[in-house]
Amino acid sequence: MLQTAPAVINTAIMRRAALPMRNVDVASTLLHLMRPNIRPPTTVLRRTFLTSSCLQAPLSGTPSSKGSDEHNNRADGALNKSLLDSELTKESAATTVPTMVRGDWVLFHPVYSPEEIKAVKVIHRERRTLSDKFAYGLVRLARTMFDLVSGYKHVDGPPDPNMSLAQLRKAGYLLSDQAWLNRILFLESIAGVPGMVAATLRHLTSLRLMRRDNGWIHTCLEEAENERMHLMTFMTLRQPSLFFRALILGAQGVFYNLFFLSYLVSPRVSHRFVGYLEEEAVLTYTRCIAEMEAGRIPEWSDKPAPQIAIDYWRLPQNSKLIDVIYAVRSDETTHRFVNHSLANLDPQTDVNPFALREPDMHVKGGKIEFERNESERYVKDSHEIMNRQINWRDNKNSNEQGM
Incomplete structure (x- = not known):
């Protein structure tokens, strides 16, 4: 079976072993913020979704002694990077958050390589049990109703090749840019509900029963925030009307309460x-990308990526909207993989296998889930990797003290 309380305690011990150095880092950084002429001696690890990169990035840029303007410019510039022989960290690109803000305001930054965002496949998990068929039936019903209300009917090719885009x-047969935005805004306003409901209920259960959660809460919160960031990104392209907001208010209220009750009955x-x-x-999102690449949404063909998306996904400054949609699709692929994998576990006793790290998109993009034995492995x-990282850090500290 999966490791439960003892394994979690061991993980907590391993994390606690790294706390002294981490606290020094935080204190040094705070001192640096109060006295800009003092350089923080070390760097601070940032938590991100894990990919193939193994890098460590500092919290802020190196300060300059030539004045505050130059210091702010350098703090907003490319961050110094140092290689770290670990599978638990990744590269963190330069942030464009205003200079008066230091640090992060989100739980994590999902950063993907160009190869990873192209590794996503449209795959489906076969229904094996009655509960699987019930869950899938509800999803298909919801999609059918939403397609009907929005007037969308997908076809692989137009019925008449001579039909114009307007026709x-x-x-x-095709959605306009505004119709795509309406569809995305509505979906993302609902998609952030399940993660928050699951995190809330597991949090209350942990408090009520006075026991560890086995790492599920943080992953659920990350999912909820990630979906909210999707909504915040697309809202920069269009502000919904009062009628649209009223629809979202009603749909969100109904869905939240229904999902709340369903999670109480059966988390799996x-x-x-x-x-x-x-x-x-x-x-x-795969269909949206295909439409954009085929030139069927010309309004978005050369549209620059919103700044909030560049900050969140650590995209290059010259990124386009299609790069954002590729990143959003990769996020949804992660949620697909994580939720199908969690549904295979015992929510009362099993450890969340993604509490410490996650597979890269080459795995999640083409694999629908982890079976329970795969999660255990x-x-x-993950514990072996964590031990190697702690040993590496201890050896590094010993070598530095011996110099």
Whole structure:
């Protein structure tokens, strides 16, 4: 079986072993913020979704002694990077947060390589049990109703190749840029609900029963925040009307309470439902990307990426909107993989295999889930990697003290 309380305690001990150095880092950084002429001696690890990169990035740029303007410019510039022989960290690109803000305001930054964002595949998990069929049926019903209300009918090719773009949109075979935005805004305003509900209920359970959560809460919160950041990104392209906001208010209220009750009854079925829901999200964004690359959404063909997206996904400053949608699709792929994997576990006793790290997109993009035995093996591998990192850090500190 998966490691439970003892394994979590061991993980806590390993994390605690790294706390003294981390506290020194935080104190040094705070001192640096109060006295800009003092350089922080060390760097601070940032938590991100894990990919193939193994790098460590400082919290802020190196200060300059030539004045505050130059110091701020350098703090906003490219961050110094130092290689770290670890699978638990990755490269953190330069932030564009205003200079008066130091540090991060989100739980994590999902950063993907160009190869990773192209590794996503539209795949489906077969229904094996009655509960799987029930969860999938609810998702298909919701999508069918939403397509009907929005007037969208997907076809692989236009019925008449001579039809113009305007005719295809009028007939409902293609969505306009505004219709795509309406669809995305509505979906993302709902998609942030399950993670927050799951995190809330597991948090209250942990308090009520006075026991560890086994690492599920943080992953659920990350999912909820990630979906909210999708919404914040697309809202920079369009501000919804009062009527649209009223629709979202009603839909969110109904969905929150229904999902709350369903998670109380069966967390596994609830996670399976979200897994199937994310399958549909991956399909939607894949179709959107295909439409953009085919030139069927000309309004977005050369549209620059919103600044909030550049900050959040650590994109290059010259990124386009299609780069953002590729990143969003990768996020949805992660949620698809994580929720299907969690649905295979015992929510009362099993450890969340993604509490310490996650597979890269080459795995999540083409694999629908971890079976329970795969999750168990992944947890063991994570502990071994953590031990290697602690040993590396201890050896590094010993060598520095001996110099």
